[in-house]
Amino acid sequence: xxxxxxxxxxxxxxxxxxxxxxxxxxxxxxxxxxxxxxxxxxxxxxxxxxxxxxxxxxxxxxxxxxxxxxxxxxxxxxxxxxxxxxxxxxxxxxxxxxxxxxxxxxxxxxxxxxxxxxxxxxxxxxxxxxxxxxxxxxxxxxxxxxxxxxxxxxxxxxxxxxxxxxxxxxxxxxxxxxxxxxxxxxxxxxxxxxxxxxxxxxxxxxxxxxxxxxxxxxxxxxxxxxx
Amino acid sequence: xxxxxxxxxxxxxxxxxxxxxxxxxxxxxxxxxxxxxxxxxxxxxxxxxxxxxxxxxxxxxxxxxxxxxxxxxxxxxxxxxxxxxxxxxxxxxxxxxxxxxxxxxxxxxxxxxxxxxxxxxxxxxxxxxxxxxxxxxxxxxxxxxxxxxxxxxxxxxxxxxxxxxxxxxxxxxxxxxxxxxxxxxxxxxxxxxxxxxxxxxxxxxxxxxxxxxxxxxxxxxxxxxxxxxxxxxxxxxxxxxxxxxxxxxxxxxxxxxxxxxxxxxxxxxxxxxxxxxxxxxxxxxxxxxxxxxxxxxxxxxxxxxxxxxxxxxxxxxxxxxxxxxxxxxxxxxxxxxxxxxxxxxxxxxxxxxxxxxxxxxxxxxxxxxxxxxxxxxxxxxxxxxxxxxxxxxxxxxxxxxxxxxxxxxxxxxxxxxxxxxxxxxxxxxxxxxxxxxxxxxxxxxxxxxxxxxxxxxxxxxxxxxxxxxxxxxxxxxxxxxxxxxxxxxxxxxxxxxxxxxxxxxxxxxxxxxxxxxxxxxxxxxxxxxxxxxxxxxxxxxxxxxxxxxxxxxxxxxxxxxxxxxxxxxxxxxxx
Numbered sequence: 001x002x003x004x005x006x007x008x009x010x011x012x013x014x015x016x017x018x019x020x021x022x023x024x025x026x027x028x029x030x031x032x033x034x035x036x037x038x039x040x041x042x043x044x045x046x047x048x049x050x051x052x053x054x055x056x057x058x059x060x061x062x063x064x065x066x067x068x069x070x071x072x073x074x075x076x077x078x079x080x081x082x083x084x085x086x087x088x089x090x091x092x093x094x095x096x097x098x099x100x101x102x103x104x105x106x107x108x109x110x111x112x113x114x115x116x117x118x119x120x121x122x123x124x125x126x127x128x129x130x131x132x133x134x135x136x137x138x139x140x141x142x143x144x145x146x147x148x149x150x151x152x153x154x155x156x157x158x159x160x161x162x163x164x165x166x167x168x169x170x171x172x173x174x175x176x177x178x179x180x181x182x183x184x185x186x187x188x189x190x191x192x193x194x195x196x197x198x199x200x201x202x203x204x205x206x207x208x209x210x211x212x213x214x215x216x217x218x219x220x221x222x223x224x225x226x227x
Numbered sequence: 228x229x230x231x232x233x234x235x236x237x238x239x240x241x242x243x244x245x246x247x248x249x250x251x252x253x254x255x256x257x258x259x260x261x262x263x264x265x266x267x268x269x270x271x272x273x274x275x276x277x278x279x280x281x282x283x284x285x286x287x288x289x290x291x292x293x294x295x296x297x298x299x300x301x302x303x304x305x306x307x308x309x310x311x312x313x314x315x316x317x318x319x320x321x322x323x324x325x326x327x328x329x330x331x332x333x334x335x336x337x338x339x340x341x342x343x344x345x346x347x348x349x350x351x352x353x354x355x356x357x358x359x360x361x362x363x364x365x366x367x368x369x370x371x372x373x374x375x376x377x378x379x380x381x382x383x384x385x386x387x388x389x390x391x392x393x394x395x396x397x398x399x400x401x402x403x404x405x406x407x408x409x410x411x412x413x414x415x416x417x418x419x420x421x422x423x424x425x426x427x428x429x430x431x432x433x434x435x436x437x438x439x440x441x442x443x444x445x446x447x448x449x450x451x452x453x454x455x456x457x458x459x460x461x462x463x464x465x466x467x468x469x470x471x472x473x474x475x476x477x478x479x480x481x482x483x484x485x486x487x488x489x490x491x492x493x494x495x496x497x498x499x500x501x502x503x504x505x506x507x508x509x510x511x512x513x514x515x516x517x518x519x520x521x522x523x524x525x526x527x528x529x530x531x532x533x534x535x536x537x538x539x540x541x542x543x544x545x546x547x548x549x550x551x552x553x554x555x556x557x558x559x560x561x562x563x564x565x566x567x568x569x570x571x572x573x574x575x576x577x578x579x580x581x582x583x584x585x586x587x588x589x590x591x592x593x594x595x596x597x598x599x600x601x602x603x604x605x606x607x608x609x610x611x612x613x614x615x616x617x618x619x620x621x622x623x624x625x626x627x628x629x630x631x632x633x634x635x636x637x638x639x640x641x642x643x644x645x646x647x648x649x650x651x652x653x654x655x656x657x658x659x660x661x662x663x664x665x666x667x668x669x670x671x672x673x674x675x676x677x678x679x680x681x682x683x684x685x686x687x688x689x690x691x692x693x694x695x696x697x698x699x700x701x702x703x704x705x706x707x708x709x710x711x712x713x714x715x716x717x718x719x720x721x722x723x724x725x726x727x728x729x730x731x732x733x734x735x736x737x738x739x740x741x742x743x744x745x746x747x748x749x750x751x752x753x754x755x756x757x758x759x760x761x762x763x764x765x766x767x768x769x770x771x772x773x774x775x776x777x778x779x780x781x782x783x784x785x786x787x788x789x790x791x792x793x794x795x796x797x798x799x800x801x802x
Contacts, residue, residue, distance in 0.1 A: 009563050015570040022577075080562035102565040102605045104598075105573040196581040 001116065001156055002026045002045040006036035006062060007078060008054045012101075016049065016078075019105045023112060024157025026184065033057025037065050046119050047074035047096075049112075052081060063093045074115045078103075109155070113143050116156060128159070131166050133214050133225060136205055138162050145205060152204055157182055161201070165215060169227030172218045198223060233526050240518035259457065259485035259500035262428060266459060266498050271490045273423045274384070277304065277416065281397045282382060285407040295319045296327065306412040307333040309396070313404025315347030333410065337394075340387050349385045350398045350406040384492035392463060395492055421470045428457055428473045457484075457502045464495035477501035547725045547739070548618070558608045565608070569601045599645050606675050613672060614724070614740045617747050624666040624751050626773070631659035631695050631702050634667050638674040639693065642682070649686040656694035663702055663773040669748040670704075670771070673756075676741040677706040677767050685710020688764050701754065702771040709764040718758040722746045745769065 003025045007013040010031070017027045028045060030036035034056040040048070048066060052059035063075055075094065080101040096118065097111050120141040128140035137146045140159045145152045154162070161182050165173065175194050183193075202209045218224050284302040287294055290310045299305050307329060310319040320330040340346065382399040385408065395416060398408040458473035460483075483499035576594050579587040616622040635657060639646075646653055674693075681691050688709025695704050713721060720726050724743040745767070746756040753772030758765060 009567070011567040012563065012570065015567065015574060018574060019570075080559045080566075101562040102569050102601070102608075104569050104602075105577075108570075192581070199581070 001047075001119065002028065002043070003112075004028045004030065004036060004040055004045040004048045006030040006033065006039075006049065006054060006059065007051040008032055009051075012051075012078075015105075016108065019108055020049075020112065022157070023109060023155040024160055024182070025112075033059065033062045036062045040066055040069075044070070045073075047076065047115055049076045049078055049099075052077055052079040060093060063095065067094055074118055076111060076115055110153075113153060113155070117141065117143055128163055131163070133162060133166055135207075136214060138166070147205075147207075154204075157197070158201055161197075162205075165223070165225035169225050172221045172224045174222045178223065232529065233522065236522045236525055240522050244515055244518050255502060256485050259502060260487060262457075262459060263485060263487040263498040263500055266424065266461070267487060267490055269423055269425075270420065270493060273420055274492060277411070277419075278382065278384075278397060280304070281409050281411075282399060285397075285399045285409060287407060290318055290405065290407075292319055292321065292324060299329070302409065304411050304415055305409045307410045309341065309346065309406075309408040309410065311347050311350070311352065311406040311408070313352065315344050315352040315406075317341055318405070336389055337387075337410070345387070346385050346396065346398065346408060347406065349383070350400050350408070352400075352404070352406060386492050386494075388464070392465075393493065393495070417469070424461070424470060424472070426472045428459060456505075457500055460499045460501065461489070462497045462499055469496070473501075475501055475503045477503075544725070558612055561604075561608060565601060565604055569598065569605070572597045572601060595644050602641060606679065609672060610676065610740055610744055613744050613748075617744070622747065622751065624669055624748075626664045626666045626752075628662050628664050629667050630662055631665065631670065631697075631704070632657040634665075634670045635674060635693055635695055635704070638671050638678065641675075642678050645682060646678075646691065649682060650689060651681070651686055651691050652689055654690065654692040656692070659695040659697045659702055661697060663697070663771075665702065665752060665771055665773050666748075669752070673745050673748050673769055674704070674706070676745050677769070680741060680767075681706065681708045681710065685764060687711075690764075700772055702773050704769045704771070705759070705766055706769075707761060707764060707766040712761075712763070712765045713758055721758070722756065 001024070003020055005013060005016055005020065005027050007016060007029075008031055013029055013031065017029055020027045028039050028043060030039050032055045036048075036050070036054075037057065040062075048062075050059035050062055054062075057065075059077055059079070063077075066073065066075065071094070074096040076097045076099060077095045078099045078101065096115055099108055099111055130137060130139040130141075132138070135147055136152075138144075138154070138159065139146065140163065143154050143156065143159060145154055145162070161178065164178065164181050179194055198215055199209075202212050202215060205214055206212045214225060216224050216226060281302070281304065284298060284305070285308070287298055287310075295308050295310060299308050308319065309317070312318045320326050320334060322334075326334065334341075344352075382397065385396040385398055387394050387396065392413065394413060395411045396408045397411065398406050400406050456474050458471055458475040458477055460471035461469045463469050481501060484502040485500040487498045488494060489496040489498060572594055576591065576598065579591050579594065613622065635655065639653060639655065643653075678691065678693075681688075685708035690707075690709045692707040693704070694707070695702065697703075722742045722745075725739040742756070749756040749769045749771060754770035756767060756769045759768045760766075
């Protein structure tokens with residue numbers, strides 16, 4: 001899933017891009033309003049994160065311009081101006097959500113996941129049906145997994161990875177294969193990135209993370225879902 | 228505050244003025260009565276002069292008609308002379324002798340009076356009962372004496388009334404018992420009397436005013452009242468004005484301000500004094516002026532004192548508002564670096580959580596401080612911005628369906644590290660399980676302020692208890708602690724902006740706007756914030772009027788806050 005991120009403060013933009021990438025999104029960065037519109041036209045994303053106060057063109061301008069091409073694409077505004085008038089104008093322009101500075105990444109993640117669920121809902125082609133892994137029921141359109149009545153929030157990447165394991169149940173998957181599928185080929189993370197990600201995922205989906213049942217480690221080869 | 232003492236002063240002033248006014252009226256009446264007395268003395272003096280003169284003109288050699296007629300001719304005042312013998316019998320003009328024109332005219336008028344023996348009785352002659360008694364006098368003739376019958380006085384005035392008015396007769400009893408009486412020409416004595424009266428009313432008794440025209444001594448002692456603008460009127464026995472003077476023109480129906488009777492011989496006449504309203508009210512006005520100027524002076528002093536206090540207060544307010552305004556301006560600028568601090572601290576925390584637990588423990592603890600402090604800074608900035616919006620009247624809510632309990636859980640989660648550090652035990656009693664329409668950001672801000680206060684002022688109580696419940700269309704949140712509590716007298720004031728329970732510097736953490744914001748946000752929700760009684764510590768109760776959101780099934784609601792704060796299901800949670 002592709003996200004257009006327009007934010008003039010470089011640190012904020014890089015940080016948000018990292019958060020989004022970790023979540024599993026492909027991020028297109030723009031440092032001002034004009035390049036955001038150009039980037040949007042060149043490569044239409046699945047949703048847009050817009051800072052309001054930007055050089056060249058304001059976030060509101062960008063939003064108006066995008067709405068001329070696409071009435072439905074989810075747009076999240078990021079702003080230091082929490083004034084209601086901004087919110088009203090934003091919602092009138094068809095903003096789906098607001099992230100008010102200063103924010104923590106948990107809030108950003110929560111809001112982005114919510115918007116992603118809406119993206120799935122509006123997409124005509126349903127990407128993935130829900131599937132089961134051991135006692136876990138994974139619902140990709142909700143970005144959630146359920147163990148009984150307990151809901152577990154998942155990132156886009158978590159879902160992609162679980163789906164990949166589910167499709168290749170019983171197979172030992174090499175780290176590079178997983179990497180290429182879930183991160184993309186032009187992404188060069190450190191060697192530990194995948195291991196760390198799986199370790200974090202296990203903490204949430206496994207009943208006992210020290211003795212994983214869903215994603216098992218195959219020493220020297222990679223990981224495997226027994227099925 | 229200022230009105231009450233001023234009203235009291237006005238009332239007292241009014242009383243003083245009324246009393247002063249009454250006293251002034253009394254004094255004016257005394258003064259005018261004195262003036263009338265002076266006039267009366269003038270009249271008395273005038274008639275004493277006449278009497279003196281007539282005493283000598285009635286010293287007759289003989290009592291025959293010729294001698295008497297010569298005496299009448301020699302005395303301009305005399306209209307006619309009457310001689311009575313010792314028995315009171317009319318000796319002149321003798322009815323059986325030929326009479327001249329004047330005598331005939333006089334007798335035509337006075338015959339009855341003479342025949343009745345009134346004059347003789349008045350002059351002290353014992354007259355028999357011959358003739359009719361006085362009460363049966365003929366119409367048009369009334370008699371009055373200034374002397375009682377049988378007195379030893381040798382002369383005096385006899386007054387009788389005839390159609391034209393009062394008639395004066397001066398009588399003198401001679402040694403041989405005869406009585407010689409002089410009827411005085413009415414027009415003459417009246418003209419002389421009027422000539423002897425003043426034509427102005429003397430102002431007062433000051434020596435510089437005691438000119439020849441103001442021979443009357445004024446004993447009243449009042450000065451500066453302006454009696455010269457009054458009017459004095461001499462009125463006869465039937466109420467006809469005989470003579471009047473003074474600048475004032477009274478209304479025809481006006482009642483006299485002061486009145487006195489004239490001494491003998493004009494005892495049936497009256498002297499009236501009229502005082503213009505302006506003289507009384509003028510004095511009144513000057514009193515009022517004095518009182519009002521006095522009150523105004525006191526009022527001004529009070530105002531000045533109030534202004535000094537107000538200035539101090541206004542200066543404090545102004546400083547505080549300037550501080551808010553300034554912080555408001557810089558807050559937006561602060562937000563971008565603050566965002567980066569928080570976000571990168573979050574990212575760092577995430578990185579650390581991938582490391583070996585043992586190695587990451589110390590950095591993680593320190594990072595927690597950075598995160599908490601940046602969150603605290605966020606909250607402070609949020610408060611200032613909310614307050615600034617409230618001051619500009621642009622504070623609005625953005626209500627949407629949600630779960631009150633979720634907002635509480637999420638906010639408490641935000642505080643959990645610092646609550647744990649302060650060793651504050653959190654007790655949640657959440658019973659608002661159905662969705663309601665509130666502004667989640669506003670509710671979070673309310674909770675953040677209330678929990679922040681517990682952290683700041685009541686952490687020694689070791690307990691933070693938060694309860695929610697729904698009652699009809701009202702959501703109720705209570706935040707309770709076991710801290711020092713808030714005195715009853717302060718329970719309203721704490722909601723005032725910039726109000727603190729203690730002004731000691733060491734207690735003065737925070738901006739002093741937290742509770743004001745709590746109340747404002749609650750009131751925008753149609754509810755309120757107040758402090759309720761608890762056995763120990765303090766308990767803030769916030770009510771929010773909210774439509775229960777029946778249109779949306781709970782499952783259909785997006786609950787990002789709840790999920791994000793759910794420790795068991797959130798990515799990147801702390802170990």
